[in-house]
Amino acid sequence: MRAKRMPRAVRERQMLDAAVRTFGQRGYRAASMDDIAELAGVSKPLVYLYLNSKEDLFTAVIRREARALTEAIRAGVGPAGLPADRQLWNGLRAFFTHTARHPDGWSVLHLQARTHGEPFAAEIAALREEIVAFVTQLIAAAAREAHRDPDLPEREVAGLAEALVGAAESLADWAGATEGVTARQAAATLMNFAWAGLGDLMADRPWTPPEEEAGPAPAEPAAQTG
Amino acid sequence: MRAKRMPRAVRERQMLDAAVRTFGQRGYRAASMDDIAELAGVSKPLVYLYLNSKEDLFTAVIRREARALTEAIRAGVGPAGLPADRQLWNGLRAFFTHTARHPDGWSVLHLQARTHGEPFAAEIAALREEIVAFVTQLIAAAAREAHRDPDLPEREVAGLAEALVGAAESLADWAGATEGVTARQAAATLMNFAWAGLGDLMADRPWTPPEEEAGPAPAEPAAQTG
Amino acid sequence: MRAKRMPRAVRERQMLDAAVRTFGQRGYRAASMDDIAELAGVSKPLVYLYLNSKEDLFTAVIRREARALTEAIRAGVGPAGLPADRQLWNGLRAFFTHTARHPDGWSVLHLQARTHGEPFAAEIAALREEIVAFVTQLIAAAAREAHRDPDLPEREVAGLAEALVGAAESLADWAGATEGVTARQAAATLMNFAWAGLGDLMADRPWTPPEEEAGPAPAEPAAQTG
Amino acid sequence: MRAKRMPRAVRERQMLDAAVRTFGQRGYRAASMDDIAELAGVSKPLVYLYLNSKEDLFTAVIRREARALTEAIRAGVGPAGLPADRQLWNGLRAFFTHTARHPDGWSVLHLQARTHGEPFAAEIAALREEIVAFVTQLIAAAAREAHRDPDLPEREVAGLAEALVGAAESLADWAGATEGVTARQAAATLMNFAWAGLGDLMADRPWTPPEEEAGPAPAEPAAQTG
DNA sequence: GATGAATGAGTATTCATTCAT
DNA sequence: GATGAATGAATACTCATTCAT
Numbered sequence: 001m002r003a004k005r006m007p008r009a010v011r012e013r014q015m016l017d018a019a020v021r022t023f024g025q026r027g028y029r030a031a032s033m034d035d036i037a038e039l040a041g042v043s044k045p046l047v048y049l050y051l052n053s054k055e056d057l058f059t060a061v062i063r064r065e066a067r068a069l070t071e072a073i074r075a076g077v078g079p080a081g082l083p084a085d086r087q088l089w090n091g092l093r094a095f096f097t098h099t100a101r102h103p104d105g106w107s108v109l110h111l112q113a114r115t116h117g118e119p120f121a122a123e124i125a126a127l128r129e130e131i132v133a134f135v136t137q138l139i140a141a142a143a144r145e146a147h148r149d150p151d152l153p154e155r156e157v158a159g160l161a162e163a164l165v166g167a168a169e170s171l172a173d174w175a176g177a178t179e180g181v182t183a184r185q186a187a188a189t190l191m192n193f194a195w196a197g198l199g200d201l202m203a204d205r206p207w208t209p210p211e212e213e214a215g216p217a218p219a220e221p222a223a224q225t226g
Numbered sequence: 227m228r229a230k231r232m233p234r235a236v237r238e239r240q241m242l243d244a245a246v247r248t249f250g251q252r253g254y255r256a257a258s259m260d261d262i263a264e265l266a267g268v269s270k271p272l273v274y275l276y277l278n279s280k281e282d283l284f285t286a287v288i289r290r291e292a293r294a295l296t297e298a299i300r301a302g303v304g305p306a307g308l309p310a311d312r313q314l315w316n317g318l319r320a321f322f323t324h325t326a327r328h329p330d331g332w333s334v335l336h337l338q339a340r341t342h343g344e345p346f347a348a349e350i351a352a353l354r355e356e357i358v359a360f361v362t363q364l365i366a367a368a369a370r371e372a373h374r375d376p377d378l379p380e381r382e383v384a385g386l387a388e389a390l391v392g393a394a395e396s397l398a399d400w401a402g403a404t405e406g407v408t409a410r411q412a413a414a415t416l417m418n419f420a421w422a423g424l425g426d427l428m429a430d431r432p433w434t435p436p437e438e439e440a441g442p443a444p445a446e447p448a449a450q451t452g
Numbered sequence: 453m454r455a456k457r458m459p460r461a462v463r464e465r466q467m468l469d470a471a472v473r474t475f476g477q478r479g480y481r482a483a484s485m486d487d488i489a490e491l492a493g494v495s496k497p498l499v500y501l502y503l504n505s506k507e508d509l510f511t512a513v514i515r516r517e518a519r520a521l522t523e524a525i526r527a528g529v530g531p532a533g534l535p536a537d538r539q540l541w542n543g544l545r546a547f548f549t550h551t552a553r554h555p556d557g558w559s560v561l562h563l564q565a566r567t568h569g570e571p572f573a574a575e576i577a578a579l580r581e582e583i584v585a586f587v588t589q590l591i592a593a594a595a596r597e598a599h600r601d602p603d604l605p606e607r608e609v610a611g612l613a614e615a616l617v618g619a620a621e622s623l624a625d626w627a628g629a630t631e632g633v634t635a636r637q638a639a640a641t642l643m644n645f646a647w648a649g650l651g652d653l654m655a656d657r658p659w660t661p662p663e664e665e666a667g668p669a670p671a672e673p674a675a676q677t678g
Numbered sequence: 679m680r681a682k683r684m685p686r687a688v689r690e691r692q693m694l695d696a697a698v699r700t701f702g703q704r705g706y707r708a709a710s711m712d713d714i715a716e717l718a719g720v721s722k723p724l725v726y727l728y729l730n731s732k733e734d735l736f737t738a739v740i741r742r743e744a745r746a747l748t749e750a751i752r753a754g755v756g757p758a759g760l761p762a763d764r765q766l767w768n769g770l771r772a773f774f775t776h777t778a779r780h781p782d783g784w785s786v787l788h789l790q791a792r793t794h795g796e797p798f799a800a801e802i803a804a805l806r807e808e809i810v811a812f813v814t815q816l817i818a819a820a821a822r823e824a825h826r827d828p829d830l831p832e833r834e835v836a837g838l839a840e841a842l843v844g845a846a847e848s849l850a851d852w853a854g855a856t857e858g859v860t861a862r863q864a865a866a867t868l869m870n871f872a873w874a875g876l877g878d879l880m881a882d883r884p885w886t887p888p889e890e891e892a893g894p895a896p897a898e899p900a901a902q903t904g
Numbered sequence: 905g906a907t908g909a910a911t912g913a914g915t916a917t918t919c920a921t922t923c924a925t
Numbered sequence: 926g927a928t929g930a931a932t933g934a935a936t937a938c939t940c941a942t943t944c945a946t
Contacts, residue, residue, distance in 0.1 A: 008926095029253070030255065030342075034919080034920095042927085044921085045922080046927060046928080053920080115253050115341040117253070159400065159407070160419050162393075163419045166393045166394070167389035167396070168392070170389060170396075171385060171388055171392065186385065190385075192386070193385075193390070229910070229911090233909095234908080237909085258936060259936075260937095268910080271911060271940085272910060272911075274937090275910085279938080457931080459930095460930080478795070479793050481706075482794070482795075494931080498930080500918080505916080567705055569705070569708075611863070611871075614852040615849055615867065615872075618845045618849065618851075619848070620844070622840050622845070625844075626840040641841060642841055644834075645838050645842070645872070711940075720907095721907050722907085722942085726942070727905085731941080732942090
């Protein structure tokens with residue numbers, strides 16, 4: 001039973017929701033347009049009318065999910081004036097919270113989109129670059145705060161940022177697969193690792209999370225749609 | 227055009243070589259058995275005769291590449307008596323060297339195999355578990371060496387190992403994509419990040435690589451075939 | 453060349469018609485879905501869209517032909533009140549008429565479906581059971597009419613019914629292959645054989661067909677389509 | 679482990695044995711030359727060397743099994759001097775005994791060979807003609823014995839013979855599928871049906887089997903090979 | 905004589921995509 | 926605006942058959 005007339009924006013959202021789920025769970029190639037149309041509750045030609053082709057649909061999905069993720073992080077990080085470690089701590093919690101709440105979207109971004117060549121890889125590269133740039137700038141800020149001298153070489157900082165982002169991605173998967181690991185714990189583990197380093201941890205000198213703000217974790221409207 | 231007669235073992239190796247390349251570059255679904263057979267220089271039925279099915283072929287590829295990777299790392303790490311940071315340093319260099327030399331194999335292991343569900347995910351899970359277990363044990367050894375007291379909680383150690391492995395994976399991709407980053411540099415960046423931590427780095431207290439052995443990086447017979 | 457748009461039911465009938473012909477003449481394995489689609493004047497994907505798989509298609513064909521045959525017989529037999537030999541005589545004429553008019557359907561039911569294992573054999577077993585049950589009940593009725601005492605053992609009756617049905621099947625093939633043998637003649641031969649027995653025939657005591665009704669043989673709308 | 683050197687005749691017999699089994703159980707199309715070669719314990723090229731092609735192999739199988747069947751019947755029938763009903767009775771027992779002992783051969787002759795078009799159908803037609811001719815001549819003999827006058831028309835006799843043979847085939851299948859039905863019982867059922875007719879049976883005037891000869895049922899060397 | 909190595913030619917099935925209404 | 930009807934192009938997999946040794 002097909003749903004009755006609806007404004008285009010709503011229909012399109014339903015299609016994208018269905019697509020995220022299908023792509024996230026089955027993968028790009030294994031997901032068929034039939035599946036997606038059925039899950040969205042519309043006919044296949046309508047999907048084509050609105051989203052043009054499978055490639056365009058997948059690209060639209062990637063963009064929407066990428067945007068949602070970066071906005072979640074941006075919202076979590078807080079004002080630019082905070083100290084670097086505090087900003088990172090906030091951002092990581094937002095990141096782990098978001099990936100936990102949108103596993104299909106995370107799967108699309110982290111697994112599916114990277115595995116199927118151009119033009120999707122480029123979308124992901126852009127997303128990653130944005131995040132890496134943010135982290136890079138945080139590291140630079142931390143160096144400034146510490147009056148470090150001389151500066152770390154640029155490429156070294158880039159590598160550190162890559163490492164940090166990779167560690168976060170890995171922990172997001174791990175938290176998603178391991179019962180009972182909260183976003184907060186994942187973030188704490190990563191802060192320790194990144195900020196204090198294993199060396200300090202061995203010496204029992206961990207990084208200490210700042211006292212918590214009053215409210216709950218950065219609000220997100222709701223869990224995964226669909 | 228009939229392919230020259232060859233002993234089965236040789237042909238099988240050629241097929242696996244072709245498969246690594248094709249799967250690594252195109253992905254599991256997009257790689258067709260026709261492509262692989264052609265690249266291997268044989269007819270499709272022969273591929274089926276020897277490797278049974280696309281699924282079996284992909285599994286065989288995963289296993290071969292996984293084995294090659296773990297053996298390269300194991301060989302690189304050196305004797306068990308070395309200090310933990312030295313073992314890690316050695317292992318990382320071997321890892322980055324291997325992934326740089328076998329980009330298709332690395333793509334299969336890191337991207338393709340994880341994206342296409344069971345039974346491939348299980349193979350990769352096993353591989354990753356092996357590596358994570360090794361890193362976990364290194365961290366435990368480091369703690370012992372540092373006479374750390376009290377012990378880090380088990381789950382915390384697991385998370386740290388996940389983070390470290392994820393960082394390494396990420397840096398392998400980065401090194402593969404960035405002109406002029408050597409395995410040694412990638413390993414050094416990660417050692418700094420992991421061992422000293424960003425905090426120490428800010429304070430200009432980096433981890434110091436041990437003096438280098440005489441010869442070049444751990445020998446590997448040859449680069450990717452095909 | 454795009455086939456003209458048609459309602460699904462019509463197209464489905466065309467496909468089944470083409471399938472009966474192809475399966476009946478070439479056999480299940482030798483008939484390719486390409487052949488059937490071409491004969492039906494549609495593309496292969498449409499056949500799959502409507503009939504799902506070769507197995508399902510063949511099953512649908514068997515069911516349709518089985519139903520047509522049993523209904524032809526049921527219609528031919530006439531009211532339950534008739535004497536047993538009269539019912540048998542009517543039923544046999546209907547049977548031979550139908551098999552003569554639908555040789556491909558008869559080939560599917562009698563030859564192809566039995567030769568290719570489950571699940572087709574089960575369909576045919578059900579059909580045959582239905583017919584054998586009908587004959588069995590006729591024999592029982594004849595015994596009642598003759599006030600036979602004691603009853604024939606159940607297994608003996610089953611064997612007789614099998615024999616009669618087998619004889620009918622064989623005569624259907626024979627009539628189909630032999631120029632100039634009418635359904636009526638085949639039915640008469642079988643009635644003689646079955647009802648009088650060779651012994652009586654030798655003694656010149658044949659079974660006598662009842663006077664014929666006015667009209668022609670039981671009407672059937674049309675011959676095989678295609 | 680391949681068997682060592684063997685005389686050609688023996689090897690060929692093994693291949694035919696394997697082929698009967700495979701064709702009988704799987705059907706002509708579904709049986710692969712690989713299966714047959716493996717079951718025969720020889721390499722595929724050897725099968726081709728001896729039997730030439732799948733078609734030739736199947737034809738050879740049909741001929742061998744047809745010959746075995748007709749010889750078993752001929753041996754069972756006994757001397758030409760016996761009364762017609764006695765000859766039929768003997769022949770039927772031999773037939774049901776043989777089909778029960780060689781189910782795969784019976785399946786090849788009765789099901790598989792008829793279903794796959796020329797040239798196999800011709801082989802079966804020849805076999806059937808031979809049997810029908812024998813039965814026809816028996817019926818003629820019975821008529822002579824009964825001094826029947828006038829003669830039955832030739833086509834009528836042909837039809838009766840077809841019916842009788844079809845009934846026998848059907849009972850062979852039935853006996854093969856029904857637990858506890860012996861060759862003797864099947865033959866008795868058919869003699870009753872054919873000789874006395876249902877009409878006489880209803881009147882409790884069955885055909886009476888002649889007293890049994892001393893020895894056991896017509897000897898056959900052994901059950902199905904392979 | 906016997907076999908391991910190899911393939912040409914199919915076969916069922918699927919999917920993204922487009923019309924005609 | 927929305928959809929039922931339709932297909933071109935691929936894809937995994939199989940099999941009878943043949944050489945080279």
